[in-house]
Amino acid sequence: MSYAALQDKKAELIRKALDGSAFVAPISVPTLGALTTTGGELLALPAGWADLGHLSSDGASFAREIEVSKVKSLGSTESTREDIISDVITMAITAQETRLHTIGLYTQADLAAIKATAGTGEVAIAKSDRPKPRDYRLLGLFVDENEYGEIYFGRYMPKARATDLGEQKMGEGDEPISYPMTFTGYKDTAVGFSHRWHWGGPGWRPLLASMGIEEATT
Numbered sequence: 020m021s022y023a024a025l026q027d028k029k030a031e032l033i034r035k036a037l038d039g040s041a042f043v044a045p046i047s048v049p050t051l052g053a054l055t056t057t058g059g060e061l062l063a064l065p066a067g068w069a070d071l072g073h074l075s076s077d078g079a080s081f082a083r084e085i086e087v088s089k090v091k092s093l094g095s096t097e098s099t100r101e102d103i104i105s106d107v108i109t110m111a112i113t114a115q116e117t118r119l120h121t122i123g124l125y126t127q128a129d130l131a132a133i134k135a136t137a138g139t140g141e142v143a144i145a146k147s148d149r150p151k152p153r154d155y156r157l158l159g160l161f162v163d164e165n166e167y168g169e170i171y172f173g174r175y176m177p178k179a180r181a182t183d184l185g186e187q188k189m190g191e192g193d194e195p196i197s198y199p200m201t202f203t204g205y206k207d208t209a210v211g212f213s214h215r216w217h218w219g220g221p222g223w224r225p226l227l228a229s230m231g232i233e234e235a236t237t
Contacts (some may be wrong), residue, residue, distance in 0.1 A: 036162070039079065040071065041114070042069065042157070044069070044155060044156040044158075045155065046154045048065060054219060071120055079174075081159075081174060084106075086104050086105035087104065107203060109201050110201070111201040115195050124155075125187070156175075156177055167226075169222055171218070172217070173216070177209075177215075
């Protein structure tokens with residue numbers, strides 16, 4: 020058999036995130052289920068969810084850090100047993116819009132407590148001596164498209180916390196004042212997971228057979 024007969028390369032399966040958003044909601048909002056209807060269209064997000072607005076051209080980056088405990092045994096040059104002891108996924112974004120949620124997430128202030136001063140409209144937030152961890156629901160939703168329609172990529176954290184706040188620059192260059200933040204996903208005991216992947220959309224379903232994914236009958 021030749022390599023040409025053996026290989027299975029399909030350019031139509033190469034995907035890109037052409038656009039996207041990071042959505043946040045209070046932890047009190049009910050957890051999300053499916054993102055799409057039977058026709059592939061997006062379902063509306065329930066009340067309480069907010070878009071963080073424009074993101075930098077880097078979009079979002081997801082990292083997964085896995086720690087393993089290894090057993091070494093006499094006479095073996097390789098570990099003889101390995102157990103995963105930590106599996107953490109993070110989502111890093113740089114929000115470009117100055118709005119309630121980007122201000123609140125970056126300062127780690129209570130969103131409900133952020134008010135503009137009467138008469139001046141000024142907003143002032145003092146840094147807490149002991150910041151209180153604040154949990155949110157987080158959804159990264161990104162879109163590609165093909166001849167059948169839009170393709171959605173969702174990354175859902177039912178319990179997420181801003182665990183790293185990047186450097187904020189203020190200058191006259193090409194970069195706007197931004198809010199670089201990294202969120203870590205934690206297990207929500209009510210749903211039993213810390214992270215869930217979603218793929219769907221009207222442009223997704225027609226590709227299932229080509230991707231080698233079988234559709235359930237019920």
